Amino acid sequence: MTSTAQAPTGRMVATDAAPDARRTVRVPRLVAHRGAPRVRRENTLPAIAVAEALGADTIEVDVRRTADGVAVLLHDETLGRMWGDARRVRDVDWCDVARLGNGLDRIPRLDAALERLDGCRTSLLVDLTDPEDALVAARTVAAHRGSTGVAWCGAPEAMAAVREVIPDADVWLAWESLEAPTAEDLAPLAPSTLNLDVAFLTPRTVRAAHDLGLVVSVWTVDDPEPAVWAAMSGVDSITTNDVAAVRAALAAAERDGWPGRDREPTETEVASRAEALAHRIAHEVIAFTREHPVGEVTTKAHPADLVTDVDRLVEQHVRSRVRTVFPTHGFTGEEYGDAPGDRHRWYLDPVDGTTNLANGVPWTSMSLCLTRGGRPLVGVVADPWRGEVLEARSGRGATLRDRTLRLDDAPRALAGAVVGTELDGHRPWPGFGAFLDALAARSCTLRIQGSGTLTIAQVAAGRGIGGCVSAFDPIDHGAAVLLVHEAGGVVLTREGPVDGFPPAGEPFLVAHPGAADELHAVWTAALAAV
Template identity: 85%
Template sequence: MTLSPEAPTAVPDGRHGVRPPRLVAHRGAPRVRRENTMPAVAVAEALGAETIEIDVRRTADGVAVLLHDETLGRMWGDARCVSAVDWCDVARLGNGLDRIPRLDDVLERLDGCRSTLLVDLADASDAMVAARTVAAFRGTTGVAWRGAPEAMSALRSVLPDADVWLAWESLEAPTAADLEELAPSTLDLDIAFLTPCTVEAAHDLGLQVSARTVDDDEPALWAARLGVDAVVTNDVASVRAAYAAAERDGWPDPDREPGETEVASRAQALAHRIAHEVIAFTREHPVGSVTTKANPADLVTDVDRLVEQHVRSRVRTVFPSHGFTGEEYGAAPGDRHRWFLDPVDGTTNLANGVPWTSMSLCLTRGGSPLVGVVADPWRGEVLEARRGRGAMLRDRPLRLDDAPRALAGAVVGTELDGHRPWAGFGAFLDALADRSCTLRVQGSGTLTIAQVAAGRGIGGCVSAFDPIDHGAAVLLVHEAGGVVLTRSGPVDGFPPVGEPFLVAHPGAADELHAVWTAALAAD
C-alpha cells in the first residue's frame, strides 16, 4: 500500500472511545536512573510500565548483558567492544547499583511482577545468546523481542514461538508477504513513520502497533487517537499523566487547529533547532553506505536516510497532525500543513568528499510557504525565513537593495538537470560570457538559490522547481527582497512544480530574465 499525501486523517472520536495505549519503558527509566541498569528497570516497574524495553549484547564469554551500544564507551567509559570483554571484567564497571546487569538477573527481578520485557537486539550472535538465556529461565516473566531481521531469524531458531515485534521503517504499510517469515505480533514504528493508514493496515493484518519514542504530551495523545496499542517512552510518568488527564478532562479535539501565527512561531523555532542539529550530525557522521536510485549518478547515503528520519521524528513530536514529504521516504498524510525536506541536497558532493551540501526544510499551509530554513553544514550557517517576517542569517537580516546591478563581473549559479546540462544550458553560458558574467555549477540547487538571498551572486536558476529541494530557498529569496521568475515573469509564491525558474537580485532581474528566457527558447 502506497500512502497518498491527500489521504484523510481518520482518528477515533476526539473525546470518547479512545483507550490509552500500553506504556513501554524505553531502556527502563533513563530520565531517573542510568539506562539499562537494574535501578532503571526497578523504577520503570514501580511507575507501572506494562512492558520494559531493554537492549541486550553478549560478552566475550557468552553472557547476555544489558547494553545498547556495541562498545562500553558512552555509558561506562571503556572504549572496548563488549563482545571482546569477559563478564567478570564487565561486572567491575560502574559503582554501587549502577552497573551492567545480566539478562538472567533482570528476568528474576521481574518474576511475578506485572511488567514484561521487550528485548531489543542488533546482532544475530547477540540474539542467540539472549534466546538461550531466556530458554533456560524457569520463571514466569513474559518476554517479547524486536530487532534487525537477521537477529529475529536467529532468535526463531532457538525460540520458534517467540513473540516478535517487527521494526518497520517505511511509510508504506506492510503486506502479508512482509510478515510471512517472522510472523510478528506487533508492528513497531518510529514515530517518524506513524500514519493513520499504516495503523489501519496493520490492524487489518491482525497486528498490534507500537509507536516509538514518544516523550511529549501532544504526540502521545495523537498516537492514542490513531489507535496505537503501545507507546515506547523515556518518560513513563509524564505520558501516563497526560493520558490520565485526557481520560478525566476529555481527549483534545483533533479538528482544532491553532492559528497561523502560533503555528509559524513554533515552526520557526523548531526548524532553527533542527537545522543546527543537522549541521552537527552531517559534519560528524562519516558517510557509510552509498547506493544508487534512478541511475548510477543518482546517489543516496546513509546520512541522507538518518537525517530524514531524525527530522521527521522531530517534526512529528511537535506537530503530529502535519503532513510531511521527504526526499528519501516519500509523503505522509496530514492536515493543511505540510513539511518538505531534502536531508542532503548535494549527495554526490557528500559521497565524494566535496564540502558543498545543504539541508532544505520548508513548512507550507495550503500550498503556500510559511517557514523555511537552509542549513549549510560546512560553513555552519543557517539561513531562515518566515513569510511576512523577513529572512535572516545568524542575527543579520537579509535584504537586497533595489539599486541597478550590471551582469559584467557578476556570478550566476545554476545546477545540472540530474547529471546532464538542461536544455538551453549552453546558450545561457554563452550569453552570460558575452556579458562578462560567470556561470557556476557547484552541486546543490538549494544553496544555489539560497545564496542569492544572502547577496552571494546576482542570480540563480534551476531546470525544475520541486518544493522538497527549493521551497525553503525560494521563500528566502522572496523575504530578502529578491525576485522569483518563471518564463512568463515574476511569481509571488512557489513556481509551478516541474517548471524551470530563476531567482535574481532585483536590480538585475529584468536583464537576467531576458538572457535566461532567450536561452531556453534558443534550445
C-alpha cells in the same frame, strides 16, 4: 450511557467527537524505553526499578554479548558513550565489563534483569540487532526459570535467530513504512505485534494491522500531545523515555476529553514526528553517501560549483521520504529547488561540501531542517565520515549520539583557539584577510575545511570556539544554526545576537558564549575594514 468491554491492551473510554456523536479511544499500555533514562542511566537495574515503580507495563532493554558469551544490557556496539570505554563489548570479557561504572550504575547481565522483574506484572521487551547477540540472549531467557514475561523486537535476522532457540517466542515486527503490512510481510516471523516508528503512524495503518490480528505499538513518543494523538490513532502501546509524562497526558485526556479528530496537528505533534523522521533519514543518508560511488560530476553556476550523482540521489530520496509522511509541507532543496506547501517548510542540502566529495576529501555533510512560519523546529546534520548525527529540536536541546550538547558560559580566550570559516564560493569573502590577520595577532587559528554546515555545527559540539560564513542560507545552515542555539551557543549578525535564523544572504557568526563578545568585535571590525 455507552459501556465498553475491557480490552487486554488498555481501557476503552467513551468520548464525545461532537454533541451528537460518540467514539472510543483505547488508553495504550506504556513501554519504558531502556528503563527510565531521564531518571537513571539507561539499561541499568536502577533504571528498570524506576520504570517498574512508575507503572510501566513493559520495559524495553537492548542486549549485546560479551567476549565470553554473557548477555548484557547495552544499546551501543561499543562501551564508549555510556561507560567511557572505546572497546566493543563483544571484545571484552564479562568480568571486565562488570567493573565499569560505580555503585548500582553498572552494566547488568540479562539474567539479572529477568530476576529483578520476577513476580512483577511488568514484562521485558528485548531489543536486538545482531543475530549472534540474539542467540545468546535467547539461550539466557530459555534457561531462566522465573516468571518474567519476555517479548522480542529488532532486526528480522535477529528475530529469526531468537526463533531458532525459542520457537514460540513473542516477536514484535519492526515497521518503517506508511504502507500497511500484508499477510505476506508477516509470514516469515508470524509476529504478535507491529512495532511502528512514530514517523509512519497513521490511523489507516493501525486499522490494517488490527484487521490482520496484530497488536500495534509505536515508538518513541516522549511528548504529551503526540502521545494523545497516538492513542487516538488506535495504538495499543506506546514506547517512551518518559513514562510519567505520557501517563499523565493520557490520564488528563481520559478525564477532560479527547481532542477532536479533525483539528490541525499541534506544533509539538508535528515536531515529534519530524524529529523521528529526520533521525531516520540522517542515518540512511550516512550509509548511502559512504557506500555509493560519486558518479558523474558536473558543474552549475561556475567551474568550482560542482554537483554529483550522490547530491541528486540523496535529494530525491529525502524529498520522497518527507512527502510520504508530510504531504502538505513545502520543501526547498539545493538541487531541485522549491516545492509549494503549507506554513511548514523543509530545507535540504544533500551534500554540503560537494567539492570535497568529488575530490575524495572525507569532510562533507547533509543538512535537513524543518521550519514553521520561518522559525526552525527540527534540524539534523549528518556527517557520513564520522558516522555522526547532530540533532536539535526547538526548545528541547541538541544531542550527538544521545549525549546532550551544552556549552558552558565560562570565559574563553581566543589565544590557542580555533575558529572555522568557509570561502564565498571558491573565493575569500570581503574582510577575510583582515579577519585572518586579526585572529593571528591574537594567536587564534582560522580553519577552512570545505563544509559550511559542519563549520557551524561543530561549534555546537564544542569543537572550536566559533565559526562564520559569508551569507546565511537555510538550505546550508538552518539545521546547524538551530544546533548552536539549542546547545547554548550564540548566533550573531553585524548588529549582534539573533534569535532564530539570521537574515538570508547576510554574513553571520556563531560562537561559544564565553568568547562571543570578543570574537564578534574582531569579526565586525574585519567586515567594516572592506
